[in-house]
Amino acid sequence: MNIEMFALEIMDNTVLKKSVLVLLCTFLFWKIVRYMCDLLKVDKEPVKVLVTGAAGQIGYALVPMIARGMMLGPNQPVILHMLDIEPGLEALKGVKMELIDGVVATTDVVEACKDVNIAVMLGGSPRKEGMERKDVMSKNVSIYKAQASALEEHAASDCKVLVVANPANTNALILKEFAPSIPEKNITCLTRLDHNRALGQISEKLNVHVSDVKNVIIWGNHSSTQYPDVNHATVTTSNGHKPVRELVADDNWLNSEFITTVQQRGGAIIKARKLSSALSAASAACDHIHDWVLGTPKGTWVSMGVYCDGSYGIQSGLIYSFPVTCDKGEWNIVQGLKIDELSREKLDKTAQELIEEKTLAYSCL
Ligand SMILES: NC(=O)c1ccc[n+]([C@@H]2O[C@H](COP(=O)([O-])OP(=O)(O)OC[C@H]3O[C@@H](n4cnc5c(N)ncnc54)[C@H](O)[C@@H]3O)[C@@H](O)[C@H]2O)c1
Numbered sequence: 001m002n003i004e005m006f007a008l009e010i011m012d013n014t015v016l017k018k019s020v021l022v023l024l025c026t027f028l029f030w031k032i033v034r035y036m037c038d039l040l041k042v043d044k045e046p047v048k049v050l051v052t053g054a055a056g057q058i059g060y061a062l063v064p065m066i067a068r069g070m071m072l073g074p075n076q077p078v079i080l081h082m083l084d085i086e087p088g089l090e091a092l093k094g095v096k097m098e099l100i101d102g103v104v105a106t107t108d109v110v111e112a113c114k115d116v117n118i119a120v121m122l123g124g125s126p127r128k129e130g131m132e133r134k135d136v137m138s139k140n141v142s143i144y145k146a147q148a149s150a151l152e153e154h155a156a157s158d159c160k161v162l163v164v165a166n167p168a169n170t171n172a173l174i175l176k177e178f179a180p181s182i183p184e185k186n187i188t189c190l191t192r193l194d195h196n197r198a199l200g201q202i203s204e205k206l207n208v209h210v211s212d213v214k215n216v217i218i219w220g221n222h223s224s225t226q227y228p229d230v231n232h233a234t235v236t237t238s239n240g241h242k243p244v245r246e247l248v249a250d251d252n253w254l255n256s257e258f259i260t261t262v263q264q265r266g267g268a269i270i271k272a273r274k275l276s277s278a279l280s281a282a283s284a285a286c287d288h289i290h291d292w293v294l295g296t297p298k299g300t301w302v303s304m305g306v307y308c309d310g311s312y313g314i315q316s317g318l319i320y321s322f323p324v325t326c327d328k329g330e331w332n333i334v335q336g337l338k339i340d341e342l343s344r345e346k347l348d349k350t351a352q353e354l355i356e357e358k359t360l361a362y363s364c365l
């Protein structure tokens, strides 16, 4: 039999046809199994997420968001570690009863921190009406010093930390200083709430959907000295991306009322609710971790309080909010943005407050 005949024979061979069919079916079956595994989350290692102060208001809003996959995606199994202190224990048990499996609820900081991959630090004493965030300093810095050591000793070595409790930047700095073996890039604080507030103000002003506004920046401290900056922000329109300044066409509003509204939003919520923001804070905490772990969309940055390396002339050694992009679990400060004179002043003013907070924090320890 020559080669040609052999080839014809093969093509005609029903055994061969059957084999190809079997191969095809196996491939399809394997694809379906993979898809089901993804749906049922069976082949992903669970991520352990610590929430301190879990019995508090933000905790109550945040833990169901994490459990539903809003933080790490719907296909990522999660084991929640919830920490609170003795007076919060009954409430914590109640929260546990409202959740499903895979929850550790404890007042033992060592058990809470054991092997966690992500830590969202809400635990502490919140600001009441009439108080500035730095008024809650002394109570909170000692908590952050103690919890830094617990995280350092017991958390996973690559644990990512998000500090929400106020004064958020300085608590994060204390945590960083007292947990020297946690990489400094892994310790951040929440300014995404302010970032979302700034996006919200622009979207209301222009009557556009909030998801069409991007690249606002919160510089500095999560306090009333923060600088919400729209100089590089854009809105997606049917004619492409347009600068926010051009569309708003009201520099007076952008340079005054817009800034003070965002700076004072936390205080305004406390005045209205007699309690500090919780739902929006929980949602912003989810956004922060989500983008840090899963990445920021191409061409978009977000604001995160991160350990300063001297970028934009800000003194290094502070936790300062910058525009960052995230990729493969790492944030990077967006470099090279033009800073005008008004912005320079505001960037320095909020840095100065952080320097003072740092000194005050050390005097409380
Ligand atoms: N960065 C931000 O954008 C932002 C936004 C909103 C609120 N906050 C801050 O977040 C924090 C939490 O706010 P909240 O409204 O949930 O407060 P909350 O008082 O309702 O809850 C705080 C919880 O922390 C617990 N706690 C106290 N000490 C603790 C400790 N040593 N270890 C573990 N848990 C401890 C308390 O028992 C309480 O259950 C506050 O500091 C608040 O000012 C920050």
Ligand SMILES: O=C(O)C[C@H](O)C(=O)O
Residues within 6 Å of the ligand: 127, 133, 166, 193, 265, 266, 267, 269, 276, 277
């Ligand atoms: O303002 C506060 O103290 C609460 C929180 O930080 C906020 O910004 O809503």
